[in-house]
Amino acid sequence: MSALKLRDLAHSRTGDKGDTSNISVIAFRAEDYPRLVEWLTAERVAAHFAELLGPASKGVRRYELPHVHALNFVLPGILKGGVTRSLALDAHGKALGAALLDIDV
């Protein structure tokens, strides 16, 4: 049996403001939410994006939204200067959430 991925339990959207990205993780089923709260910590998300965050790894924050069974991760500094200065192909970091969904649960 292949490993369970976050993508099997949740969906996600990424937003940007300046140099900061926010990634929502929304459980498809409310009953999976407690498991996400317990397991998908800010530290785990920071470790997943370690290469992209570099020294900004310590700044990752997590907010809980139990009424919509969702978590919100805020990642300051991941956009390398933000959309207006960044040299990245995806300067908004729009595709970051899709990478988070590949994390093993």
Next chain:
Amino acid sequence: MKTLRIGSGAGYSGDRIEPAVELADKGALDYLVFECLAERTIALAQQARLTQPEAGFDPLLSERMRRVLPSLARGREPRQQRLRVISNMGAANPLSAAREVRRIAAELGIHGLKVAAVTGDDVLAQLSAEQLLDNGATVGALGERLISANAYLGAEGIVQALRADADVVITGRVSDPSLFLAPQMFEFGWAQDDWTRLGRGTLIGHLLECAGQITGGYFADPGVKDVPDLARLGFPLATVDAEGRAVISKVAGSGGRIDTATCTEQMMYEVHDPEAYLTPDVTADFSRVSFSVVATNEVRAEGAGGRPRPETLKVSVGYLDGWIGEGQISYGGPGALDRARLAREVVLERLKIIGVVCEDVRAELIGVDSLHGSQLGSRASGQPWEVRLRVAGRCLDKADAVRIGNEVETLYTNGPYGGGGATKGVRQVVAVASLLLPREAVKASVHLEDAS
């Protein structure tokens, strides 16, 4: 109980136009709002205005107005529902944009339309040299590179324009949800310190402001999250009551889907702390919002709250920040990845040899490591059949930036085997930083174009 129907006609400047026309024609709307101003757009528009005084508003303003003003005209006939339009398509020049709306109305033979411009967001003349930006520099340090400074206005100026009976309200920089909050405040008479209702109205604005992003746009993931008929995606509308309770829906028969999943994704989009979503009007609290399906493609949103608004307003400061040069070339077939990697090494070495001076260089392989870096990119299994090298660098000097694309292009005859489809380009960087101003320093004012 009185309800209000507010539609969202654009989620960004270049957005599709037919879904807005569909809403204007079939949405039984009271208000159609177009949100078209991204973080950097106003600085670019200000640049356009420097060379051409009448320029500086949204390039699609004229076409959008040509398509929806006939619906406004129909709404002015006896026993018809009145439709009004609110938009930040004024960008760096709301006054000129309002004149353009009037010109198009005249062209279409529509008379008596009242068009208002809201100004006051342009605070460039008010900045002092010692003011500190969020990037650590002072305003003074930008010198002649400084292009624009625009404060995020709240709903107040738009409410004044609606009180003056404007049919079309054109603004510059206004906080996105305020464009939608203003008609709710005006129609329901909400006070400026009715924080709970302002919080609810701000949630509705936030849900609508990206248009198709709540009706199934930016959502589809085949086999996991399917969305019907994306090519005919309908844009959203909210039916709101005087308590700020709302149902999000779309025109029957349009493409897309609205359910609790699409609404939740949009609610959290570009939000940091859900208890404190800051706008010029209110500190909105989305932390206890919940969604429930009331019918197919109809979702009720409830539970938003609010606390007093911030005492400062955010100001976006646009400035010139050098040049970005870029080149790309593709490699395909067996061994494509190794040849692309070799090409990358060659270009980076060439930039050193010829002495290109860059503040920052990025060399990535599209299809391999460009979106998520090499660590996450290594999760892919197997060798890619095709890979595209992209080299980009930010330089103070335009000539240096130009040489980056040239060096990628020279791979054709000097690099590895089998490269094709080289492209190159250079663009001036218009960067944006922000600062805060006390709200007393910023005053919205309304200018009514004379009706004819």
